[in-house]
Amino acid sequence: MRRGISAVAMAAAIVLGVTACGGGSGSSKSDSGxxxxxxxxxxxxxxxxxxxxxxxxxxxxxxxxxxxxxxxxxxxxxxxxxxxxxxxxxxxxxxxxxxxxxxxxxxxxxxxxxxxxxxxxxxxxxxxxxxxxxxxxxxxxxxxxxxxxxxxxxxxxTLGLLYNKEIFAKAGISSPPKTWDELIADSATIKQKVPGVAGTYVNPDSYFLFPVLFGEGADLADPAAKKVTVNSPEAVKAVTEAKKIYDTSSLKVDFASAYDNMQTSFKTGKVAMLVQGPWSVGDDLTGSAFQGAKESNLGYAPVPAGSSGKALAPTxxxxxxxxxxxxxxxxxxxxxxxxxxxxxxxxxxxxxxxxxxxxxxxxxxxxxxxxxxxxxxxxxxxxPRVALPQVGSLFTPLQQQYIKILQGQTSVQAGLDAAAKEFGKLLPGYTVQ
Amino acid sequence: MTTATMDEPARDAKAPGPRGSQRRGTTPLQSLRRSWDKHWYAWAMVAPVVIVIAVLVLYPLCYGLYLSFTNANERNVAQNIGPIHIGATYDFVGLHNYWQILSGRDGDFYPRLEWTVIWTVSCVALTYAIGLAMAMLLNRPVRFRLFYRLALILPWAVPAFIGVFAWRLMFNSQYGVFNDIITKVGLPAQDWLGTPFAQKIAVILVNIWCGVPFMMVALLGGLQAIPNELYEAAEMDGATPLQRFFNVTVPGLRPVTNTVILLSTVWTFNMFPIIYLLLGNNTTGDTDILVTHAYEMAFSGGAADYAGSATYGIVILMILVAFSTFYRRQLKTQD
Known part of the structure; x- marks a missing residue:
């Protein structure tokens, strides 16, 4: 039953090889187009x-x-x-x-x-x-x-930090937070000084975990060393921080409708700041907090930085x-x-x-x-994110463990270890710590 | 089909007795030809159905069975990219996939199976109980009976995904109508879909909502088929309402009950849309039943495991075939 490399496959490989040669150097074949x-x-x-x-x-x-x-x-x-x-x-x-x-x-x-x-x-x-x-x-x-x-x-x-200037002014905060710790502190101030408003809304989608991971110098995997790095000490530190934000600074997250609720809460002024992308701004401007003349109420800032001191977000x-x-x-x-x-x-x-x-x-x-x-x-x-063909499939196990961590069903280390084990199955040849 | 069955006795009647004994001595090929001569019309009539079933059911089933013995994934199956053809390079791995699943090595099968069984049993039991209760209520003469019947069938007329989205909106913990109501009354707001346990309760609830109308209609039909004389006779003999229920209604409904429970078990076991659509993407994976898990395997970007998913499909089929066989046999011995 073994299907070896047939003549067809060989031919295909050659065809692909030839087309591939056309690129890169931009030499003789490059002018075919x-x-x-x-x-x-x-x-x-x-x-x-x-x-x-x-x-x-x-x-x-x-x-x-x-x-x-x-x-x-x-x-x-x-x-x-x-x-x-x-x-x-x-x-x-x-x-x-x-x-x-x-x-x-x-x-x-x-x-x-x-x-x-x-x-x-x-x-x-x-x-x-x-x-x-x-x-x-x-x-x-x-x-x-x-x-x-x-x-x-x-x-x-990319992801940035969108914030509601009016709420910041009411809370007496002059500039958006530069680090995740400042975000937690600002959220506490907002909660205290502006009743009924929460600091942020944590999006449980694992894509939105990237700025926190990058801020600690962590990533999902290291293609050069062929290593799964999602449970590295830096990643554990990052997710611990994310969990702290979720516990202290976020409006209660509705997991089944997280994105919609996050948007609705922000644009109606129930949440002071969000980690979000430019695609969401059009929707924000339809809400009571930023409608019409209040458009300038929406502030833009880079995502907060982690302990590495650098603010980084995925492209x-x-x-x-x-x-x-x-x-x-x-x-x-x-x-x-x-x-x-x-x-x-x-x-x-x-x-x-x-x-x-x-x-x-x-x-x-x-x-x-x-x-x-x-x-x-x-x-x-x-x-950029890691350029791996399987990167799409990595989000599912990471997401499942991230939600377990946020809901407190598992510890950060155990959750990330479990995610790393799944990554190991999806990335052949990668070592898992 | 009707023509064929009518055709047969008509011709048999013309054929003299000895011919039947002659037939017994012929080879299978000859008897096949004779059967063709005699029944070609029937074969021609069923041919379209047979072809459609072969294309839509048998071919995918056989292909899935074949894939389950290989290590096919999206990186090694055959590709036809325009003028470029890349042959398949997956290998035959025998029973490896089945061993992985049944030995529990993949780590997912038994937890998923456990929840699938709990899900199926609780959904079918509750749907049946509620459906029966409603059928009994609607079987007695009440005013506006037709209106009630129509209203209660409504969930069935709504496409499942629309119903599920409506429920999802109602369950919303910040902007949903359920929390609006209970906070108005003064109770604390609930996180209806907040934990895997709450999500499990919610999906069972929605599935019952979707499944009750079918049960109710089927059982109502069954109730109407029970002769009234039986109830009258039981009443004459001084049977209490409870006794009448257990000794007249329940046995009288048995044929309908047997069928609807079998059907509903098979449906619920593979009920994909409710779990997939109600809970969205942000789940811990604990709420996946076998089919939704198999779907995740086959359609996760960049590492889709066709062989593993096909194996899950075949295992699900085996479980349901085994259940149906066992169930039918059990019913026969009861009778």
Missing amino acids: KAKDPASVSGTITYWDTSDAKNEAPTYQALVKDFEAKYPKIKVNYQNVDFGTVEQKFKAAAQSGKGAPDVVRTDVGLIPEYASLHYIAPLDGTSALQDTGDFMSGPMNTTKYDGKTYGVPSVTD GGHDLAVYQGSKNLDAAYLFTQFMTSSSSQQQIALKNGTLPTRTSAYTPEVLKNGTIAGFKPIMDTAR
Whole structure:
């Protein structure tokens, strides 16, 4: 029954190897994408957009129209796919080769997974990547896997500390907390001086644990040393701090509706500060605490720092990736180039308030947007997550243990040890302490 | 099917007696051909159903069974990426997956099984009890009986996921209607979905809400089929209402009871949406039943374990087949 490496697989490996050679150095093969005159490229491509269907999608649809006007021979089939289900849908379609899009908007965390499965094409030397020097280094790093570039940065984000200036003033706090300990102290002051308001709302989603982990110099795993580090002494210290914040400073967390309740509590002024991303600001501004003229009541700050003294948060955002099995790679590359160009990014930033990935797109006009102006300085604190293909699967065991720790069903050390053991199963060849 | 059964006696009647004895001496191939000649029409009629079942049920089942003997995961199955084809590189590992699960080495199977059994038994028992009580109430002549019947069937008419989301909103500890009500009355607000234990109670509650209408309708049908004379006779003999219930209603309902309990057990054992949708992603994993756990295995990003998940599927099937067989046999001996 053993299915050895068949001739087909060998052939595939060779094909992949050859395409791979085209990238990296950008040498002789690199001009295969450029060889064709862009105006002569024709055909139909499908684009899967994962932006918010109601608020953000119209901007992308308008850009698709502009693209079709610029390249009349190329037709783009625009499809909006829900962000929560796109990973499953794309993987199923990409694996069978049926119904997969040519270009897909991809969360930056998924690039290593798609690339390691050969679903997305390396883009070095193709027309998709233009003026790479213009891209900010944080977002650009998210597109790399195994030394090659598998995506083009479209929008970026990171976590920051959003706070309610009015509540801070009432409590007599002059500036947002710089460290997690200050956050705990400020929360105590707020609780005492502003009745009915809690300091923060801890989001039990393990992604929101990253700033605390990074602040102590901890991470999920160390790919260089092939070690699971989620139960390292630094990580234990970080999660102990997170638990302390949960116990002392947070409004009572409703685990089944954590995100919605967190948002509602913050935007109605029941919570003074939140660790959140720029995507949430649009929603915040609809709440009674920040509505209309009170927009300036919303304060932006970097996430608090840990004992390492550095404030760090994970780089998020979206890259555009090209399906390796696309029948119309040239058109797909051109489309990717167009959508990530500086002028397209400016248009997206102006309409949607998301952060561009090109430095040239931060024009004075773009910087007038409150969210972008607020988050631009915070982007300096962003750092990449571990680029592991299995990183998506690591969140589930970490999340389960994190919730057990928060609910007090297990100790920090025991919970992280259990998570590390699960990580060991998911990361072959990694040592677990 | 009806045509076939009618066809058979008609032809048999024409065929003389000795032919039957002749048939016994023929080879299986000949008897097969004769059966084809005789019943081809029936075969043609059932063919579409057989094909559909084969495609939708048998093929996935056999493929799942096959995968459960391998170490297939998303990194080694065959890929058809446009013009690029990568062959499958997974190996046949025999009963390894089953051994991992049944020996308890994967650390998840027995805790999940324990909760699945508790979940199934409590849901079925409570759903049946409440369904029976409601059916009895609605079986007597009351005013607006039709209205009550329709109103009580309503949860069944609502798609499960909508019902589940409505419950999730009501259970919300900060903005839910349950806490609004009890705090108005002066009681402290509750964290309805706050701990795994509370979550387990909540999912059982919601599942009962979803399952009661079916029980009620089925049992109401059963109650109406019990002849009134039996009750009258029992009353004449001086039986108390309780005695009438245990000696007339319960035995009279037995055929319906047997079927609905079997069906409801199988459904509840594999009730995916309620647990998955009511509790969301922020769970400790303690509330997962076998199917939701198998789903997590097959769809976790970057390390999806198709073989392990398929093995869970087959083990679940085995458990349910064993249960059904045992249950049927038990019923036969009772009769």
